[in-house]
Amino acid sequence: MSVTGSNGATRVAVVYYSATGNVHKLASAAADAAEKAGAETRLRRVPDYVGESPAPEFTEWNRAWEEHREAVKDVPTAGVDDLGWADAILFGGPGRFGLVAAPLKHFVELAWPLNTRDGLVNKVMSSFTSTGAPHGGQESTILSLNNVFYHWGAIIVPPGITDEIQRAPSNGNPYGVSSVSGRQAVPGRLAENVTDDNLAAIGHQVRRMIEVATALRRGFGEDLPR
Ligand SMILES: Cc1cc2nc3c(=O)[nH]c(=O)nc-3n(C[C@H](O)[C@H](O)[C@H](O)COP(=O)(O)O)c2cc1C
Secondary structure, eight states: OOOOOOTTEEEEEEEEOOSSSSSHHHHHHHHHHHHHTTTTEEEOOOOOSSSOOOTTTOHHHHHHHHHHHHHTTTBBBBHHHHHHSSSSEEEEEEEEEEEOHOOOOOOHHHHHHHHTTTTTOOOOEEEEESSSSTTTSSSHHHHHHHHHHHHOOOOOOOTTOGGGGSSSSSSTTSSEEEESSSSSSOTTTTTTTTOHHHHHHHHHHHHHHHHHHHHHHEEEEEEEOO
């Protein structure tokens, strides 16, 4: 399906928070896949909303956190206008005690005025995550994001098991692509446990979103409110 209509290409925003690079790696792969699929794409990071580490005593984690902060300083930061602009929005954040990391939660709260103006209605949305452990709360993290989308009147498009790549050993979460970092953060080797299959799966997840968003634009006569 072509993603271009008379009203221009389908617009995708990949909005994510990452402290030590795992979610960043997945988000970057998603943005690359969206561009290749012909979507107009914005990769946008949500910064830490407090300028200090949550655990200064964890020296190695802090070095990894600083290394990642330096590595991504040129990635534009997310604004609520990016949410208003997009037809499809893929959100990613690490699991923290089974919930999405606080900076991303803080960011979605900034969308309150846009939500009040119905500015998020019928946009296609989906979530992904990275956690330290395979049973460390991937589903609950993703659902904590998707729960917000219900409130916004968005249309949630999960990856399901709609492609063979979801059957790869490091994939399989139908709620949203999820990587397992194992070691929490090793300076000099950030995001080393994000697998090529994870990266391929996030490509599938975002292409599926584009397909549905493009079909919806056609269905709504390409007059989907932006
Ligand atoms: C405060 C905090 C809480 C965390 N809670 C969990 C958790 O509940 N389950 C889990 O598996 N990993 C947990 N982790 C580990 C992260 O989810 C994991 O390292 C993730 O891969 C980090 O992604 P990032 O590199 O994009 O920041 C936690 C990490 C931090 C800093």
